[in-house]
Amino acid sequence: MDYVSPIDPRVAEPLARAPRPAALEGRRVVLLDITKNRGAEFLDRVEQHLQRRGAETFRIAKETFSRAASGEVIERVAIHGDLAVEGLAD
Amino acid sequence: MAERMPQFTLPLVGGGPVSLATLVEDGPRLLVFAHADCPTSHLALRHLAELVDGPVKPVLIAEEPPERAARMARRSGIRFPVLAQEAPFVVSEQFGIEAVPTAVLVDRSSTAVDSLVGWDRAGYERLLGGPLPDRGPSTKPGCGSRLHEPAAEAGLDELEDMFERGWTDGLPVVPPTPERVERMLGGRDPGRSLGTVPPSGGSAALERVAACAVLAGCRPEYFPVVEAAVEAALDPALNPHGLAVTTQPGGVVMVVNGPARERLGLNTGMGALGPGTRANMTIGRALRLVLTLTGGALPGRLDRSTLGSPAKLGLCIAEDEEGSPWEPLHVERGLEPAASAVTVVAADAPLSISDHRSTTPDELASVFAEAAAVTWSPFWWPMPDDSLFVIGPEHAAMFAAAGWSKERLRDAIFAAAVRPAGELRRGETTPAVRESPDDRPIHKWTDPSRILIVVAGGEAGRYSAVLGPCDGMQTQPVTREVRWTT
Known part of the structure; x- marks a missing residue:
């Protein structure tokens, strides 16, 4: 039976996850702070661990946690990072 | 068993066509028919979902259309x-599948070994060369392959099919056949989009909105209200x-x-917050299905709501303008x-307020205020957010x-x-409370305009x-006028 789908085929399936990197040495890791309460504290600790493992870190913050990241923020994450860690903590 | 298998090409869920030769390029594959x-x-x-990397990688060959195949993968976590x-x-x-699951180990030369x-x-552990979780039955007979189902049974029951596709909020839906969707559209351009629906960014083409209205159980005459509601809900x-x-x-x-309200038979009276009336129940549900299905906000996936809420099934309230002493919303x-208009408000499920004894409007307004005080968080004050009060007719009459004007009631609530800041230093505290002396009064809301008031409900009680x-x-409430013409 044919039906009219409520789903836009362009976004029907989530994007595939990127492969997990084998090592962090020399990789650029963006730490994205969404400005949620205490998220920065969480990222501070993550940053220490990453730096100990030889990663180069770079901090970027969203203007507000309650709205989607702007194109500019996403572009900066893409430019500055091989990997990204997002701090969703509260 | 060592037989060179014929080449085939099938669509990869979330990708393009894939051939058997491509699948075995990097090594042997276990084809799992199911x-x-x-x-x-x-x-x-479910067991294969927990397989750690081993020498043989599995591939599911689902005897299903892509959407149902994707749903199988999601359910099992593979x-x-x-x-x-x-x-x-x-x-x-070609593979002679009699029953499912059947696993066929194919080597790099496309030979079934x-x-x-x-x-x-x-x-399975032998074929895959790796351990699987040890729980549940260690063996279980399979089921018949769809290959051998009579043509009439090849498809699922229509209603079950909707669940398999994931086109549901958990309740049965009306299958969106092209005929039903066309009737719902009533001559509107099916390709015209009302915008993109977050979080996935699916386009709210009218035919998809109409499909959601059909799924929700709407009658075609409800569609202009659904359209206005979707437009309002997509406003940034x-x-x-x-x-x-x-x-x-x-x-x-x-x-x-x-x-x-009258045109569509929306209930403004007894049981106004539901259930019981088709127009209210299905119009609210249609909006939610657009947000969930077209927008991809599937609970537990992109919808990360910790508890969820009955409000997320959809809630369409029609104001009792005729019974209200005030101008309508x-x-x-x-x-x-x-x-005719739709106003959308971000809100949790209703908290009912019983008061049969207040003797003055001031007293009743203070009861409303006490009830609202505990919503969201009892101590996170002041909130720059909206509370929607639905005033029952007997309360409105007082x-x-x-x-009293609506403005006066709003100001009184x-x-x-x-509360003094000193009483709000518990649990979650806002910067405003933390930085205030104990005796500084802090209000529940940042300003009275955050209090929305409508009248609805039965005449008694x-x-x-x-x-x-x-x-x-x-978030801010958004109002859109309903356009009746196409």
Whole structure:
């Protein structure tokens, strides 16, 4: 039976996850702070661990946690990072 | 068993066509034939989902169309490739599949070197060269392949099919056949889009909105209201992205005003917050299905609401303008009284307020304030967010008899929902509370305009309700006029 789908085929399936990197040495890791309460504290600790493992870190913050990241923020994450860690903590 | 298999190409779920030769390029593959109506298939897939990398990688060949194949993968949690195979199941025929699950080990030369029918944990471990979780039955007979189902049974029951596709909020839906969707559209351009629906960014083409209205059980005459509701809900001022993905429980609640209420038979009276009336129940549900299905805000996936809420099934409230002593919500928000309109508000499920004993409007307003004080968080004050009060007719009559305007009621609720900062230093505390001396009064809301008031409900019983806010979402109510013409 044919039906009219409520789903836009362009976004029907989530994007595939990127492969997990084998090592962090020399990789650029963006730490994205969404400005949620205490998220920065969480990222501070993550940053220490990453730096100990030889990663180069770079901090970027969203203007507000309650709205989607702007194109500019996403572009900066893409430019500055091989990997990204997002701090969703509260 | 060592037989060179014929080449085939099937669509990869979430990708393009894939051939057998491509699959075995990097090494042997275990082709697992299965379908969604077979509990043994699900049992096998749930185990395979926990397989750690081994020498042989599995591939699911689902005897299902792509959407149902994708759903099988989601339900079982598998992360390996899924190929969709539809009737007449040529590949199952080529491989001689009698039952599912059947696993066929194919080497790099596309030769089938081993196979296994049904569920047998040890057998799968042998074929895959790696351990599987040791739980549940170690063996289980399979089910018939779809290849051998009579044509009439090849498809699922229509209603079950909707669940398999995931086109549901958990309740049965009406299948969106092209005929039903066309009737729902009523001549509108099916390709015209009302915008993109966050979080996934699916386009709200009218035919998809109409499909959701059909799924929800709407009659075609409801569609203009659904259309206005979707338009309003996609306005960035409501912050539909934040509401879709937040851990908060809130839903998008809608208030309908104007002639649409009578025209569509919306209930403004007894049981106004539901259930019982088709128009209210299905219009609210249609909006939610657009947000969930077209927008991809599937609970537990992109919708990260910790608890969820009955408000997220959809809630369409029609205001009892005739029983209200005040101007209706859409007029307050700048539209003509004769216009039909939808106002969407980010709100949690209703908290009912019983008060049969207040003797003055001030006393009753203070009871409303006490009830609203505990919503969202009892101590996170002040909130820059909206609370929607639904005032029952008997309560409204008390304010009317005393000559109170809506503005006066709003100000009275605001004024009564106040505490000294010292009493708000518990649990969650806002910077405003932390930085204030103990005796500084702090209000529940940042300003009285955050209090929305409508009238609805049955004529007997002194009840009202407050629909709690969604805090921190930077959301504003949005009103859209209903356009009846196409």
